[in-house]
Amino acid sequence: MSQQQTKNIITLRGSAQIICEYLKFAMNSVLFQRGLYPAETFKAEQHYGITLLLSEDAQIKNFLTNLLTQSEEWIVNKKVSKLSLIILDVANKEVLECWDFKVEYEEGDTALSKERNETVGNKDLKKIQQEIRDVMLQVAATISYLPFLDRRCSFDVLVHAKTDCDIPEQWAEAEPISITNAQNVQLKSFTTSLHKMETVVTYKLFD
Amino acid sequence: MAKEGDMSLFNDVLEPFRRVINTDPPKEKLSASLKLNFSDSNQSLKEGLSNLLSLGKRKSSIGMGDVSTPDKRMRTESTSNAGSVPPSPWEAKKMKIDLIAAKAQITRLEARVNHQHTIRKEMQILFEEEKGSLIEQHKRDERALADMEERLQVIRRREQELKDEFSDAVKEHKEMKANWDKDKSELLKQIAELKDKLLEANVSSKDQLSEMKKDMDELLQALEGAQSEVDILKKEVAKQTSRAEQCTSLRTQLEKQTFELQQVTNKLKELEYEKDSYKDWQQQSKTAQKRLSNMAELEKEVTRLRANERSLRDAVCNKLLLEEQVHVLTTKVEALQPVQQKLHDAKVKIASLETALEEWKTAARNHGVENARALSSALEAALTSQLTATAGCSEAQSKLAQLTEEVATAKYERDKTATKLNDLQTVRKNQESLIHRLQKRLLLVTRERDSYRQQLDCYEKELTVTLSGEGGVGGAALAAARVEQLEKSLQAYRDLLASLDQTAHTKQVESLRAEVSKWREEAESLRRDVLKLQAQRDVLQAHLERLHAQPATKVLHMMDNPAAAAQKQIQTDLEAAQEEIKRLTAALREGGNVACPEEMQQLKQQLENSRIKLKRMKEEYTSCAQEYKDVVYMLLGYKIDRTGHNNYRISNMYAESAEEYLTFTLCEDGIEMVQTDYAETLSELVELHLQHHHSIPVFLSALTMNLFTRTTMQQDAHE
Numbered sequence: 001m002s003q004q005q006t007k008n009i010i011t012l013r014g015s016a017q018i019i020c021e022y023l024k025f026a027m028n029s030v031l032f033q034r035g036l037y038p039a040e041t042f043k044a045e046q047h048y049g050i051t052l053l054l055s056e057d058a059q060i061k062n063f064l065t066n067l068l069t070q071s072e073e074w075i076v077n078k079k080v081s082k083l084s085l086i087i088l089d090v091a092n093k094e095v096l097e098c099w100d101f102k103v104e105y106e107e108g109d110t111a112l113s114k115e116r117n118e119t120v121g122n123k124d125l126k127k128i129q130q131e132i133r134d135v136m137l138q139v140a141a142t143i144s145y146l147p148f149l150d151r152r153c154s155f156d157v158l159v160h161a162k163t164d165c166d167i168p169e170q171w172a173e174a175e176p177i178s179i180t181n182a183q184n185v186q187l188k189s190f191t192t193s194l195h196k197m198e199t200v201v202t203y204k205l206f207d
Numbered sequence: 208m209a210k211e212g213d214m215s216l217f218n219d220v221l222e223p224f225r226r227v228i229n230t231d232p233p234k235e236k237l238s239a240s241l242k243l244n245f246s247d248s249n250q251s252l253k254e255g256l257s258n259l260l261s262l263g264k265r266k267s268s269i270g271m272g273d274v275s276t277p278d279k280r281m282r283t284e285s286t287s288n289a290g291s292v293p294p295s296p297w298e299a300k301k302m303k304i305d306l307i308a309a310k311a312q313i314t315r316l317e318a319r320v321n322h323q324h325t326i327r328k329e330m331q332i333l334f335e336e337e338k339g340s341l342i343e344q345h346k347r348d349e350r351a352l353a354d355m356e357e358r359l360q361v362i363r364r365r366e367q368e369l370k371d372e373f374s375d376a377v378k379e380h381k382e383m384k385a386n387w388d389k390d391k392s393e394l395l396k397q398i399a400e401l402k403d404k405l406l407e408a409n410v411s412s413k414d415q416l417s418e419m420k421k422d423m424d425e426l427l428q429a430l431e432g433a434q435s436e437v438d439i440l441k442k443e444v445a446k447q448t449s450r451a452e453q454c455t456s457l458r459t460q461l462e463k464q465t466f467e468l469q470q471v472t473n474k475l476k477e478l479e480y481e482k483d484s485y486k487d488w489q490q491q492s493k494t495a496q497k498r499l500s501n502m503a504e505l506e507k508e509v510t511r512l513r514a515n516e517r518s519l520r521d522a523v524c525n526k527l528l529l530e531e532q533v534h535v536l537t538t539k540v541e542a543l544q545p546v547q548q549k550l551h552d553a554k555v556k557i558a559s560l561e562t563a564l565e566e567w568k569t570a571a572r573n574h575g576v577e578n579a580r581a582l583s584s585a586l587e588a589a590l591t592s593q594l595t596a597t598a599g600c601s602e603a604q605s606k607l608a609q610l611t612e613e614v615a616t617a618k619y620e621r622d623k624t625a626t627k628l629n630d631l632q633t634v635r636k637n638q639e640s641l642i643h644r645l646q647k648r649l650l651l652v653t654r655e656r657d658s659y660r661q662q663l664d665c666y667e668k669e670l671t672v673t674l675s676g677e678g679g680v681g682g683a684a685l686a687a688a689r690v691e692q693l694e695k696s697l698q699a700y701r702d703l704l705a706s707l708d709q710t711a712h713t714k715q716v717e718s719l720r721a722e723v724s725k726w727r728e729e730a731e732s733l734r735r736d737v738l739k740l741q742a743q744r745d746v747l748q749a750h751l752e753r754l755h756a757q758p759a760t761k762v763l764h765m766m767d768n769p770a771a772a773a774q775k776q777i778q779t780d781l782e783a784a785q786e787e788i789k790r791l792t793a794a795l796r797e798g799g800n801v802a803c804p805e806e807m808q809q810l811k812q813q814l815e816n817s818r819i820k821l822k823r824m825k826e827e828y829t830s831c832a833q834e835y836k837d838v839v840y841m842l843l844g845y846k847i848d849r850t851g852h853n854n855y856r857i858s859n860m861y862a863e864s865a866e867e868y869l870t871f872t873l874c875e876d877g878i879e880m881v882q883t884d885y886a887e888t889l890s891e892l893v894e895l896h897l898q899h900h901h902s903i904p905v906f907l908s909a910l911t912m913n914l915f916t917r918t919t920m921q922q923d924a925h926e
Contacts, residue, residue: 154773
């Protein structure tokens with residue numbers, strides 16, 4: 001019984017790590033699916049029982065690791081409410097697409113938390129991964145209805161943090177973005193019992 | 208006895224069978240022997256056949272006579288035996304039994320005999336068949352035998368013939384031998400003769416040999432003489448060869464000389480060419496000298512040009528500086544543009560303010576104030592008055608508040624009273640309706656009373672009528688009056704009913720109206736609710752917007768994100784491209800020749816050289832062509848001119864005038880002569896050489912010969 005219990009415990013840090021791992025794969029998947037970088041710069045890897053594509057580009061890798069290590073800190077400290085991956089036209093800085101990854105904080109297992117004197121959850125890791133896989137498959141399927149990006153595009157990640165959050169080095173405040181004639185598509189959400197992740201894609205509908 | 212008799216009988220009966228049985232094996236043996244001896248000889252076969260035939264005869268006799276007859280005889284015998292000896296009863300019985308048994312046996316035997324008959328018949332048939340086949344075989348064998356005999360005879364004949372031949376051959380051989388012996392002897396004789404002859408010949412040959420030897424010696428001597436001659440001749444040959452060598456050397460020298468001559472001529476040609484070129488050079492040197500004379504001017508020009516170039520370079524430097532300045536200035540201008548904008552705005556503001564001030568001033572003047580102090584004092588006064596006014600105002604407002612309160616209370620009271628009034632009015636209305644109803648009832652009651660009264664009167668009248676008398680007329684009138692009365696009452700009732708109906712109707716209408724008004728009120732209230740809710744919704748929306756407008760979060764991003772990098776990249780690309788465009792446009796404006804003057808010079812020189820070369824080649828070509836033409840003219844006697852495309856005009860060396868020429872055109876399949884005036888005069892030659900011989904060269908040669916003879920004849924005539 002005790003073994004079973006220890007098996008299913010998810011700490012706050014672990015949950016944040018799961019979230020950040022999901023973010024990494026989701027962002028890479030979006031970059032691949034939306035064709036922002038050439039397909040040959042991506043390498044296929046097996047995660048969650050499906051094949052995911054990760055960018056081999058050093059710049060992108062570096063950017064994502066920096067971003068996600070900082071984000072993990074913030075998620076642990078409950079500073080972040082949302083991460084937005086925006087895809088914008090390089091020529092005129094127009095935002096064409098926005099992938100919102102909303103983070104909500106949940107209680108987890110209160111009884112167990114009291115017992116262990118820290119916030120913990122008790123969800124099965126396999127179940128979490130199953131949920132993540134469902135979301136990833138949905139992300140891959142979005143290409144069928146998202147508009148074709150026929151211009152030179154780049155991306156940026158905006159972190160919606162609380163106002164009392166300190167701005168670390170290499171970070172700066174950005175303008176909030178808005179998409180004209182926007183369409184929202186809510187993808188499946190998943191939860192680690194400590195963090196709930198909702199994925200929403202907003203895209204500009206061309207007439 | 209009986210037994211014996213039976214036995215004899217038996218024997219009699221059985222004998223033929225035994226015979227048959229005994230005869231069977233020999234027959235088989237015979238057939239076997241037949242088969243064996245079949246091919247041996249004819250005689251044995253014949254014997255076998257005769258045996259068989261005799262056997263068959265015997266058998267047939269046995270089958271026909273011996274077997275069928277004993278049966279009948281037997282019975283007769285048995286009966287005769289029974290008659291002769293008187294039997295005892297026991298014997299008789301036994302005899303009878305025996306007889307019966309014998310009879311049975313007889314029958315059995317008869318059957319057997321029959322069976323044997325059938326067997327015999329079958330056998331006979333078989334034998335006959337075999338006999339037939341054997342006869343056939345025999346015939347065939349006979350035939351074969353005959354053939355064989357014939358063959359044997361033939362062979363014998365042949366043998367005889369061969370023997371004859373052999374004897375003939377032997378005879379011939381003997382004859383031949385004799386002949387050969389004769390020949391041999393003759394030959395031997397001949398040999399002997401020949402031997403003699405040989406001996407003789409040997410002797411003669413020896414003589415000849417000696418003669419030959421003599422001859423040989425003579426010949427040897429001759430040979431020696433000849434050899435000496437040969438030596439002499441050899442010497443001469445050596446001499447001749449030496450001479451020939453000399454000749455060859457001379458020839459080689461000659462060749463060398465000719466070669467040298469050729470070389471020399473080549474050299475001469477080269478020298479001539481060189482001379483020509485030297486002439487060119489001379490010309491060139493002359494021009495160069497001329498140019499040299501112009502050198503000073505050129506140098507001056509060069510210095511001038513250098514100065515020009517320096518100035519241009521300075522100008523370029525200045526231009527760059529200016530460009531930079533322009534760039535700086537443009538940036539400044541860009542920086543200053545907003546400032547200017549601001550300035551403009553400020554100016555506009557000032558103007559507007561001035562107008563405002565002017566207005567103020569005019570306003571002040573209108574109020575009779577000239578100075579600022581006066582204005583301030585006036586303002587102060589105004590302010591104080593305003594203060595007092597405000598104080599009054601506040602008092603008034605407080606009073607107003609009091610009054611409004613009072614009004615409110617009054618209103619409240621008034622409302623209260625109004626409600627009371629309403630209540631009272633409703634009560635009154637109810638009462639009024641009650642009164643109305645009561646009045647109506649009263650009316651009804653009075654009318655009822657009246658009707659009752661009338662009825663009463665009627666009854667009284669009736670009573671009086673009945674009491675007064677029983678008159679028919681009176682009675683009728685009374686009835687009519689009564690009817691009238693009754694009708695009246697009926698009418699009254701009807702009216703009453705109608706009035707009552709009307710009231711009910713009005714009541715219903717009223718109730719409906721009330722209902723309608725109630726519904727209307729309800730609708731109104733609902734509308735009000737809707738409005739209220741809308742207002743609420745608006746408020747909430749505003750609230751929501753407010754919440755949105757005040758973000759509880761701040762948006763952060765990494766400074767070196769890919770978008771920024773891409774932006775920077777595109778910016779730098781753009782700048783680089785623009786700079787390149789600038790550079791290229793500048794280069795285009797300045798012109799390409801500045802880029803590489805050395806190369807230009809080189810190319811010019813090359814061009815000049817190639818031009819000179821071309822010129823020389825042309826000269827060479829023309830000179831060669833002329834030479835060629837001259838040679839042709841001198842050698843062939845015709846001057847050939849090309850008058851146009853594929854057209855050639857030839858005129859003879861010995862022609863009398865320039866008009867005497869022929870024209871030829873070059874066709875695909877050769878050359879053709881064109882009709883000319885001169886050609887018409889040469890119809891004879893044309894006919895002979897062109898039409899008959901089909902040869903232009905012959906024609907031309909003939910013409911030459913013709914003309915030549917003519918000219919020489921003329922010359923002779925002159926001489």
